[in-house]
Amino acid sequence: MRLRREDPIEVKSPAQLAIMREAGLVTAAALQAAAAAVEPGISTAELDDIAERAIRSAGALPSFQGYHGYPATICTSINDEVVHGIPDAARVLSAGDIISIDCGAIVGGWHGDSALTIRVGQVQAGGAPHAAPYREDELDGLLRACERALWHGLAQAAPGRRLTDISHAVEQAVRAAGRYGIVREYTGHGIGSKMHMEPAVPNYGRAGRGPVLTAGMALAIEPMLVLGGRQTRQLDDGWTVVTADGSWAAHFEHTVAITDDGPFVLTAEDGGPSGLADLLAGSPVVLAESPGRTGQAVLARGAVPDAQLVSAVSEGAAPTGAAMQPRTRGAVGGRDGI
Numbered sequence: 001m002r003l004r005r006e007d008p009i010e011v012k013s014p015a016q017l018a019i020m021r022e023a024g025l026v027t028a029a030a031l032q033a034a035a036a037a038v039e040p041g042i043s044t045a046e047l048d049d050i051a052e053r054a055i056r057s058a059g060a061l062p063s064f065q066g067y068h069g070y071p072a073t074i075c076t077s078i079n080d081e082v083v084h085g086i087p088d089a090a091r092v093l094s095a096g097d098i099i100s101i102d103c104g105a106i107v108g109g110w111h112g113d114s115a116l117t118i119r120v121g122q123v124q125a126g127g128a129p130h131a132a133p134y135r136e137d138e139l140d141g142l143l144r145a146c147e148r149a150l151w152h153g154l155a156q157a158a159p160g161r162r163l164t165d166i167s168h169a170v171e172q173a174v175r176a177a178g179r180y181g182i183v184r185e186y187t188g189h190g191i192g193s194k195m196h197m198e199p200a201v202p203n204y205g206r207a208g209r210g211p212v213l214t215a216g217m218a219l220a221i222e223p224m225l226v227l228g229g230r231q232t233r234q235l236d237d238g239w240t241v242v243t244a245d246g247s248w249a250a251h252f253e254h255t256v257a258i259t260d261d262g263p264f265v266l267t268a269e270d271g272g273p274s275g276l277a278d279l280l281a282g283s284p285v286v287l288a289e290s291p292g293r294t295g296q297a298v299l300a301r302g303a304v305p306d307a308q309l310v311s312a313v314s315e316g317a318a319p320t321g322a323a324m325q326p327r328t329r330g331a332v333g334g335r336d337g338i
Contacts, residue, residue, distance in 0.1 A: 009199055010192045011216035016110060017257050017266075020192065020218060023060065023112035024255055028103040030054035030092070031267075033113055034060045034074060034103065040095040040121045044076035047101065055105045063104030063111050063195050064338050069181035070239065075102040075115075076254030079238070082183055082224050082249040084234055084239040084338055096132035098139055099249030101250040102338055104195060111195045111225055111337075113220045114267035115253035117143055134248060145177035148249040149203070151279040153188075154223045154272065157256045157263040161281035163199055170223050171204040176276065181230035186241065188221045191255055195338070215260045222253035 010018065030051040037050050052073040055062050062073040070086075077085035077091070077100040085100075093099060102115035119139060132139070152173035153166045174180050188201030199211060202221045228247025235242060243249055256272070257264045265272030 002237060007198050009190055009211060009217055011214065012192055012218060013029065013216065013267065017052075017216070017218070017259075017264075019108045020112060020257065021063065021266050022263075023105050023107040023110050024079055024114070025112075025269070026055055026058045026060045026268055027103050027112035027255075027317050028267050029058065030074075030105060031103040031116060033102060035116060038093065038099060038118060038120055040093055040103075042093055044078075044085070044087040044091045044093070044099075045089040048072045048074050051103055055103075056269075059107075060103075061106040063113065064102075067195065067338065073103070073109065075100070075239075077102070077132050077251065079248050079281050080242045080243045080244060080246050082226070083186060083251055084241050086237060086239055086258070093120045097121075098143070098248060098250065100249070102251065102253065103124060104338070109193060110112050111191050111193075111255075113191055113253060114197055115173065115251050117146065117252060119143070120127040123188045130170070132243050138227065139248070141178060142225060142227055142248070142250045145174060145180055146223055146249055146251045147281065148177065149223045150221060150252040150254060151174040151224070151275045153201075153203075153223065153253060154182055154256050154263050155264060155279060157219060157221070157258050158259060159213055159215050161213050162208050164319045165207045166221060167202045167205040167210075168207035170221070174203075174225060175225070179201060181228060183224035183230050183232060183246070185232055186224060188219060188253070190218065191220045192218050192309055213258050216256060217258045218266070219258070220255050222251060222252055224249060224251045246248070252306040256265050268302070276300060284306060297328070 005086040005209060033054045034047045034051040037047060052062055064070050065073050072087045075084050076087045077083055077099055097120040100117040104111060107119050143226040149170045151172040156165045156169045174182055182204050190197035190199050201219055201221055205250055226243050226247050226249045228245045232241050233244050255266045263272060
């Protein structure tokens with residue numbers, strides 16, 4: 001469904017962000033549980049079972065399961081699959097693969113969404129079930145570039161910045177890292193009372209455009225990079241997106257809340273300071289001065305404490321978020337991923 005241009009961006013109360021933090025931590029725990037189980041010989045269906053158990057044991061619900069008919073808890077996208085790969089008992093991981101795992105959880109009607117890409121074992125020169133077409137350093141470079149681009153984008157999620165400041169930061173980080181293709185057909189998205197909401201968050205573009213970011217907004221930022229051309233196609237299952245040229249892909253994602261103190265990464269265990277610290281230690285190029293607090297300011301002061309978010313619940317802050325319709329196809333900047 002397309003979102004109408006006049007649809008507002010949902011702004012959450014502190015109480016609602018506190019619940020989103022709970023959903024983010026459940027998402028993070030389920031994602032890490034599935035990632036920890038990755039090894040040659042395991043099936044993607046087994047990874048899906050692990051993630052579902054982690055989510056349900058926490059009293060939460062999987063965001064993806066049943067979403068527009070999606071049949072699983074996580075997306076498992078291998079090698080040339082960019083996003084939305086469906087777990088399958090017959091799909092077994094091999095040494096030398098890379099796999100993107102995308103996961104979401106719902107707590108109290110509020111969503112968290114996160115993804116990572118990891119290598120399966122070591123790239124084998126011979127004797128593996130299949131020969132990886134890329135060197136270890138090429139795959140490591142792809143994954144590193146994608147994750148760092150994500151953090152460059154997250155660092156811009158501060159009041160007073162414009163939406164495409166995030167997009168521009170992601171793109172500039174990718175360009176500085178090497179000759180990687182940036183997938184354009186699929187984007188990040190707003191998130192909150194629904195998994196996919198306004199605004200679309202492209203991973204490319206000029207800075208200084210789009211809505212002004214304000215405290216209480218929440219975004220899922222998710223760069224998707226490829227080792228070849230950026231064009232994609234969808235398989236006959238109606239979900240799995242692959243590169244058109246067969247090149248391998250990486251995908252990283254976090255859900256971030258925009259607060260008066262800067263970005264708070266709801267799906268990171270520590271709220272984001274360690275990721276921002278790694279970013280600043282490596283390259284400060286994209287962290288420009290801004291009207292609001294960037295990741296640099298958050299690092300200096302410390303991230304918004306979880307207790308500060310949770311205290312809003314006990315104080316009974318009234319809900320203020322406006323319910324929105326999910327977008328599955330073709331809003332500004334492309335389609336959003338799960």
